[in-house]
Amino acid sequence: MASTNDPFQFQEFEEAGNLLEANRNATTISIEDDDIIPEKQRQAAGFSPDDEDALASDDKTELLSGLKKSVPFWTFEYYQRLFDVETHHVKERIIGSVLPWPGKNFIHVYLRKTPDLYGPFWICTTLVFAIAISGNISNFLVHLGKPNYKYTPEFQKVTIAATAIFSYAWLVPLALWGFLLWRNNKIINLVSYSFMEIVCVYGYSLAIYIPAVVLWILPYEWLRWCTIVVALCLSGSVLVMTFWPAVREDHPKVIIAIMSAIVVLNVLLAVGCKTYFFSKPQALPADKSAAIEVTKAPSTT
Amino acid sequence: QASADANRPFAGLSDVSISEDIPVEGDISVPVGPSARRDDEFSTLDEPVKETVLRDLRAVGKKFVHVLYPKRSTALLRDWDLWGPLLLCVTLALLLQGGAADSDYQGGPQFAEVFVIVWFGSIIITINSKLLGGTISFFQSLCVLGYCILPLTVAMAVCRIVLVAGSGSVSFAVRLVVVTASFGWSTFASTAFLADSQPANRKALVVYPVFLFYFVIGWMVLTFSPSQ
Numbered sequence: 456m457a458s459t460n461d462p463f464q465f466q467e468f469e470e471a472g473n474l475l476e477a478n479r480n481a482t483t484i485s486i487e488d489d490d491i492i493p494e495k496q497r498q499a500a501g502f503s504p505d506d507e508d509a510l511a512s513d514d515k516t517e518l519l520s521g522l523k524k525s526v527p528f529w530t531f532e533y534y535q536r537l538f539d540v541e542t543h544h545v546k547e548r549i550i551g552s553v554l555p556w557p558g559k560n561f562i563h564v565y566l567r568k569t570p571d572l573y574g575p576f577w578i579c580t581t582l583v584f585a586i587a588i589s590g591n592i593s594n595f596l597v598h599l600g601k602p603n604y605k606y607t608p609e610f611q612k613v614t615i616a617a618t619a620i621f622s623y624a625w626l627v628p629l630a631l632w633g634f635l636l637w638r639n640n641k642i643i644n645l646v647s648y649s650f651m652e653i654v655c656v657y658g659y660s661l662a663i664y665i666p667a668v669v670l671w672i673l674p675y676e677w678l679r680w681c682t683i684v685v686a687l688c689l690s691g692s693v694l695v696m697t698f699w700p701a702v703r704e705d706h707p708k709v710i711i712a713i714m715s716a717i718v719v720l721n722v723l724l725a726v727g728c729k730t731y732f733f734s735k736p737q738a739l740p741a742d743k744s745a746a747i748e749v750t751k752a753p754s755t756t
Numbered sequence: 757q758a759s760a761d762a763n764r765p766f767a768g769l770s771d772v773s774i775s776e777d778i779p780v781e782g783d784i785s786v787p788v789g790p791s792a793r794r795d796d797e798f799s800t801l802d803e804p805v806k807e808t809v810l811r812d813l814r815a816v817g818k819k820f821v822h823v824l825y826p827k828r829s830t831a832l833l834r835d836w837d838l839w840g841p842l843l844l845c846v847t848l849a850l851l852l853q854g855g856a857a858d859s860d861y862q863g864g865p866q867f868a869e870v871f872v873i874v875w876f877g878s879i880i881i882t883i884n885s886k887l888l889g890g891t892i893s894f895f896q897s898l899c900v901l902g903y904c905i906l907p908l909t910v911a912m913a914v915c916r917i918v919l920v921a922g923s924g925s926v927s928f929a930v931r932l933v934v935v936t937a938s939f940g941w942s943t944f945a946s947t948a949f950l951a952d953s954q955p956a957n958r959k960a961l962v963v964y965p966v967f968l969f970y971f972v973i974g975w976m977v978l979t980f981s982p983s984q
Contacts, residue, residue, distance in 0.1 A: 531887075538887040541957040573888070577965060584972055591979070608979040610865045 537572040537651065545574055552659035555693045561659070562652050562697055570651040575658020579624050582661055585668045586620075587613040590732030593672045597734060612732060623724050624661060628653040631717070635701055638709065646700040656697050660690040664725065671733050679733070683725055691718050816840045823906050826945040833896050833949065841902020844909050845874045848973075851912045852980055865976055873972065878902060881965045885954065888961055892953040901966070904946040905973065911938035912977045919982050931978060939974035943967050 526533045551565045591609055632650045639647055667686040671679050694717050702710050800808065816839050849870035865873070882897040890897075915931045947963050954962045 535887050535889070538884075538889075540961070542960040543957070545961060573884075573961060577884075577968075581968060584968065588975060606979075606981050608865070608976070608981070610869060610976075 534572070537570070539569065540571040540573055544571070548574055548659050549578075549662050552656075552693050553663050553689060555689060555696060557696065560697055560700060561656050561693055562648060570649070570655040572651070572654070574662075575624060575654055578658055578662050578665070579620050582665055582668065583613065583617045583620050585665050586616045586728055586732050589668050589672045593674060593733050596672065597674050616728070616732065619724065619728065620661070623720070624657050625654065627720055628657045631698075631713075634713070638702070638705060642705050648701060656694065660693045660721075663689050668728075671729065676735065679729060683729060687722060687725055691721050694718075694721065812837070812839060816843070819903050820906060823903050823945050826948040833892065833900070836893075836896045836899035838895070838899060838902065841874075841878075841899065841905070844902060844905045845871060848874070848905065848909045848912055848977075851909070851916055852976065854982070870976070873976075874902070874905065877969045877972070881969055884965055885950065885962045888958050889955060890950075890953045890962065892950065897950065900946055900949045901969070904942045904949075904970075907938035907941040907945070908935075908970065908973050908977055911935050911974075912980070915977060915980065916982075919980075923982065935974050935978045939970050942970045942974075946970075 526536070548561075548565045548571075551559070551561055555561070587609075590612060594609075595606055628650065632648070632653050635647065663686045667682045670682045695714055698713065698717065702713050815835065815837060819837075819840055849867045852865055852870055853867060878898050878901040881901060882894055885892065885897060886894065892900075911934050914934050918927050918930055918934075921927060943963075943966060946966050950962065950966070951959055
């Protein structure tokens with residue numbers, strides 16, 4: 456049937472068929488057309504099957520990681536990639552940040568090279584509104600029944616809360632990332648985190664504060680301090696366990712400096728929010744500005 | 757001779773001729789007759805202004821009905837318009853004014869704050885759903901989110917009326933029930949329109965910001981305290 460005189464004889468299939476017959480256990484990748492050409496070239500060069508396997512897996516991983524080629528950050532596709540998560544991913548990450556397990560590094564276990572911006576952004580936004588609303592409710596409950604108290608929704612507190620939380624969740628990771636980059640130039644580190652991964656860890660570590668802030672509505676000081684301590688321990692341990700491998704090989708002074716900076720900033724944020732937004736149960740002063748002065752200087756703790 | 761003929765393709769067609777008794781003539785001009793009338797159907801430049809305004813109002817009203825009885829229909833999505841959301845936003849912001857008249861105490865948000873929260877919030881939710889891979893367009897999403905504020909605006913009007921009667925705990929309980937019901941209605945209506953445009957494993961990720969948005973607006977409606 457195959458007449459080689461006929462110029463229209465389709466010859467490609469025959470060639471491939473002959474090659475496969477010669478090399479029955481050749482690994483063939485059938486993902487894209489790009490794969491077939493290097494495949495054929497390797498077979499033409501006459502490699503043994505073992506080398507071929509190693510090369511095939513090398514090529515496959517290189518091609519797969521090459522599929523995620525970097526897109527410039529001013530395109531929409533760059534940000535779409537950062538939102539490439541599903542509902543159960545977000546749920547797992549939130550649970551992982553709320554219940555830290557010693558040895559389970561958040562970035563390695565949960566993020567696995569795919570940080571997302573959905574979690575950090577919406578957790579921060581929820582926390583901002585939770586703080587503003589809970590602070591408002593707790594103020595109302597504290598002053599309930601007092602004759603000269605006038606309820607006000609205090610919407611300006613939303614902007615203050617938003618500034619505080621978003622700067623913590625974005626500027627501190629920026630500073631930390633810059634610092635780690637600078638240290639990486641001096642000391643070779645096996646572990647290095649990208650900026651998005653650090654932002655992701657910080658965003659998810661704020662998730663524990665949302666139930667804590669709701670609990671602060673109840674005007675009991677001991678309850679508020681208990682929840683603050685628990686939330687600080689959980690979120691602080693997530694952050695410390697995540698960044699420990701990145702600074703482990705460094706000078707001891709630098710390790711202590713970084714770890715204490717991470718913890719201290721966390722404490723400042725929590726205590727600052729509690730002090731500013733949640734007033735202590737005490738006598739209602741005559742006008743509102745005095746109330747803010749008193750809550751800012753807790754000398755009567 | 758025969759083989760030569762057979763080798764040449766289309767051999768039999770060279771002796772086709774047109775018979776002379778078949779007329780080759782006709783009219784190839786386009787009929788011009790009713791074109792003047794057709795122009796009138798498509799041009800709305802000559803109609804009275806009342807007609808134009810009424811047509812837009814009818815479109816807005818039809819969408820209000822769709823929000824009040826939310827079914828999974830595509831009418832809201834197909835012909836989006838932003839008149840309805842603008843009308844609702846202005847009404848809501850005006851109803852939220854007239855709080856405590858003291859300069860120190862704020863009984864409610866400023867007019868501009870309501871606008872910023874509604875429009876900025878809608879834009880952020882739309883960007884969020886597009887980043888998650890939604891198939892809905894930017895303005896369609898703004899349209900849906902804006903129209904679904906209708907139940908909360910109605911609740912605000914009801915709250916103002918209840919507050920005229922009194923502002924004790926009974927009125928608070930009534931207002932709480934009304935605001936909760938309308939918040940649920942708004943969220944349900946908007947997810948009925950938006951949910952179809954998302955893949956199934958991300959629906960919750962898109963619904964949560966909508967929930968948060970209407971929760972914040974409901975909070976503003978509920979905590980409005982009148983001047984005394």
